[in-house]
Amino acid sequence: MTAKILVVDDDPAVAEMTGIVLRAEGFEPVFCDHGDRAVEIFRAEQPDVILLDLMLPGKSGIDICREIRAESGVPIIMLTAKSDTVDVVIGLESGADDYIPKPFKPRELIARVRARLRRNDNGAPGVVRIGDLEIDVTGHRVTRAGDVVQLTPLEFDVLVTLARAPGQVFTREVLLEDVWGYRHAADTRLVNVHIQRLRAKIERDPENPEIVLTVRGVGYKAGGHTS
Amino acid sequence: MKFSARAIRMMLLAPVQTMWRRWTRSMLLRVITSTLVVGLAAVAVLGAYVTTQIRDGLVEKRVERILVESARDVDSTQQTFEASTAETPGDLQQLVNDQGEALSKLGGESRGLVLLRAPSNESDVFLTPLGEQALLSIITPEMRDAVTGDASQFWQFAAEPSGGGPAVVVGAPLTLKSFGKYELYFVYSLADEEDTLDLIQRVLALGATVLVVLVVFMTWTVTLQAVRPIRAAARVAARLADGHLSERMRVKGNDEMATLATTFNDMATSLQRQFTRMEDLSRLQRRFVSDVSHELRTPLTTVRMASDVLHEARADFAPSVARSAELLSTQLDRFEALLADLLEISRIDAGAAQLDFKDHDLGDVVRDQVETLAPAASDQGVKLRLWIQDGPHIASMDSPRVGRIVRNLLSNAIEHAQDGPVDIAVSSTARTVAVVVRDYGVGLSASQVQRVFDRFWRGDPARARTMGGTGLGLSIAREDALLHDGVLEVTGRPGEGALFRLMLPCGSRGLGLREPLPLDMNETDFPEVGLRVALAAEAEL
Numbered sequence: 001m002t003a004k005i006l007v008v009d010d011d012p013a014v015a016e017m018t019g020i021v022l023r024a025e026g027f028e029p030v031f032c033d034h035g036d037r038a039v040e041i042f043r044a045e046q047p048d049v050i051l052l053d054l055m056l057p058g059k060s061g062i063d064i065c066r067e068i069r070a071e072s073g074v075p076i077i078m079l080t081a082k083s084d085t086v087d088v089v090i091g092l093e094s095g096a097d098d099y100i101p102k103p104f105k106p107r108e109l110i111a112r113v114r115a116r117l118r119r120n121d122n123g124a125p126g127v128v129r130i131g132d133l134e135i136d137v138t139g140h141r142v143t144r145a146g147d148v149v150q151l152t153p154l155e156f157d158v159l160v161t162l163a164r165a166p167g168q169v170f171t172r173e174v175l176l177e178d179v180w181g182y183r184h185a186a187d188t189r190l191v192n193v194h195i196q197r198l199r200a201k202i203e204r205d206p207e208n209p210e211i212v213l214t215v216r217g218v219g220y221k222a223g224g225h226t227s
Numbered sequence: 228m229k230f231s232a233r234a235i236r237m238m239l240l241a242p243v244q245t246m247w248r249r250w251t252r253s254m255l256l257r258v259i260t261s262t263l264v265v266g267l268a269a270v271a272v273l274g275a276y277v278t279t280q281i282r283d284g285l286v287e288k289r290v291e292r293i294l295v296e297s298a299r300d301v302d303s304t305q306q307t308f309e310a311s312t313a314e315t316p317g318d319l320q321q322l323v324n325d326q327g328e329a330l331s332k333l334g335g336e337s338r339g340l341v342l343l344r345a346p347s348n349e350s351d352v353f354l355t356p357l358g359e360q361a362l363l364s365i366i367t368p369e370m371r372d373a374v375t376g377d378a379s380q381f382w383q384f385a386a387e388p389s390g391g392g393p394a395v396v397v398g399a400p401l402t403l404k405s406f407g408k409y410e411l412y413f414v415y416s417l418a419d420e421e422d423t424l425d426l427i428q429r430v431l432a433l434g435a436t437v438l439v440v441l442v443v444f445m446t447w448t449v450t451l452q453a454v455r456p457i458r459a460a461a462r463v464a465a466r467l468a469d470g471h472l473s474e475r476m477r478v479k480g481n482d483e484m485a486t487l488a489t490t491f492n493d494m495a496t497s498l499q500r501q502f503t504r505m506e507d508l509s510r511l512q513r514r515f516v517s518d519v520s521h522e523l524r525t526p527l528t529t530v531r532m533a534s535d536v537l538h539e540a541r542a543d544f545a546p547s548v549a550r551s552a553e554l555l556s557t558q559l560d561r562f563e564a565l566l567a568d569l570l571e572i573s574r575i576d577a578g579a580a581q582l583d584f585k586d587h588d589l590g591d592v593v594r595d596q597v598e599t600l601a602p603a604a605s606d607q608g609v610k611l612r613l614w615i616q617d618g619p620h621i622a623s624m625d626s627p628r629v630g631r632i633v634r635n636l637l638s639n640a641i642e643h644a645q646d647g648p649v650d651i652a653v654s655s656t657a658r659t660v661a662v663v664v665r666d667y668g669v670g671l672s673a674s675q676v677q678r679v680f681d682r683f684w685r686g687d688p689a690r691a692r693t694m695g696g697t698g699l700g701l702s703i704a705r706e707d708a709l710l711h712d713g714v715l716e717v718t719g720r721p722g723e724g725a726l727f728r729l730m731l732p733c734g735s736r737g738l739g740l741r742e743p744l745p746l747d748m749n750e751t752d753f754p755e756v757g758l759r760v761a762l763a764a765e766a767e768l
Contacts, residue, residue: 013529021532055521081521081528102524103531103563106539 003117006047008032008064009079010056014102018051021106027113035059039067042074049116050076051109054091062094069095073152075116079104092193097154098180099190115181116154130163130222131211133202142202154179155198162212162222171219195220255450262446263439270435274428281427285420290382293395297413298380300330301399304411308403316352319406327357339414341366345375345400348407362414365396374398374410385414393417456484460491472499512577520570527563534559561697568699572682575706582625582710589620589629589660589731590653594760596633597651601762604641610648611637616743616757620655622733628707629731632715633662635700636727640666642696643686643725652748652756658739661730665748671719679717679725680705704729712737718746 005022009015010033019029032041035058054061065076078091078099088099100112128135134143137160142149157179172188199206213223304326313319330340341358365385373381382397395415403409466474475495476488538556541549574580597613604611640649645668652663678684683698708715711731719725728746732738
């Protein structure tokens, strides 16, 4: 089954060229050139990954990101023409999983898309427990006392990666490689922002986390393990 | 307890230094002190002069009166003796005693009386001399010599035998008919005059004290009046410097101080206006840079992808087309690097650079960059050698920027090393961390050293651009160093290579005076810095 990629970009040349590159890799691109129509097309097409430009006519990329995130965990990769710190952080906080600064190389784009399509299916399937959470790795479901906790696939990946080796410390770089698929050093802000988002969903008190713990100066580890 | 010599010197010097600091920092203290010194000196000189004048006047008058009085008394005594009918020594003795009593009465308590037989008297009859024994001691032999001579009257100052107070002694010869020559001395006490002088001195001292206190107080008041607005101005200026641009001085009255305040406020307003304009300009510039960045990157994204697609497929093209695709791709890399550098430098120019300060070890930052560039260097036949002094070299820095500085210095050194090695050293003092990058290649002339940080400047325009630098690397490195309140310096000699030194302050106190590494290091100096760091790239070889 070919993966469907929604490309939201108002520049026709960029959109077309992106389409050519995606098609060459066997993906099926769908296009949207206006911010106001993006959510609508997303609902109609149900893509597997969204490539989202931040500067759009009509509704901004940030708003689109929030709206889609409210109803779906679909992987969203931001395309940013600015590499200013603030923009990237706002984009990630509004729900984007990853970002690619423009201009980018086709190979880079494909690598990022593939990383987001790749499910965390390596390792033993089954059920992992961490704290009072029950993680059904095969069914991609996280429950707390029978109630389902809604996580995006990326957040799920982060949680499973940490929960499979409780107590083991993961540096941000290792997480970037395991979860985001970066082969070389990349922006560790990706990790920070998504850990915050994950905590907001799974921790009873995100200010005093019990499941995803910070190891100062090193990285993160899963705590509160009960098996 | 043991103190080192240094500690003792510090203990002794500390109060002196504190005083000196106070002295140099307080105009009030200086003005008061100088007023006090000058005032006291003037009063002392004046007091001494006035006292001397009064004393001389008093004594002179008194001596005049004394001389007149004693001459008269000697005269009348002489006449009494000449007119007397006394023939026998007993009668004469009686007469002498009577006269002595009369003279004593006449002179009062402040006059003593002595009658002595002249040494030249050859008479057989010895009359009992008059006068208390105590008074005899102040009649000096010189005095007696003088009186024996022709002088009818002789006087001199002496000290009273009883209290030691000043006195005047007057002597005159007296002829007692056939009983020969005698000498009559009057001893006048000057105690009264001394008392008067004491009183005058006391009054003068009191007056002088009051005067000095008054002058000091007045000076203090006046200086304070002048200093207070200056202090207020300094306070407001400090607030302005801290960024409180709306701070103003209070204008009171219509005097010079009010003028100062008004002028100061005008200056502040002008500054505020300038700042606001600069801020607006900076904001505009930032917007422009951001817009340019976006507008340029959008088409560049397409070109980049298209170029890469062509590049990937070049095997299917005719050789000339394939080569074109290759050139397009590599030059696009250069174009992108140039664009990134240009945007970065205009961001710095606009004051829009954002720094994220955290504590990092400069040794780690340098090591990372050296590891990253070592493969590219060895491709060019250049060996990187890194020495790091033992111990942490922590400083508050924006590590991506510092990493970029080091990367730019290394790229530059590798490009100019001419197959020689590149030595890198990291060291630190309490307040400064430093890294030195030294190559032994083409080097720089004195005029080139001046220009090496200029934008787009190249030492030799004909040289091949092997590392593909944009010509902005060193300029950006310098700007980055300045953003950290650090310095980036260079020295070099033609044919002997160049040395770049980056120094960054550890904290907010700025660079220390001591330099961790000298700006002049040769190949033999590097091993002395610390241990040679083994690079991962070397281990693989």
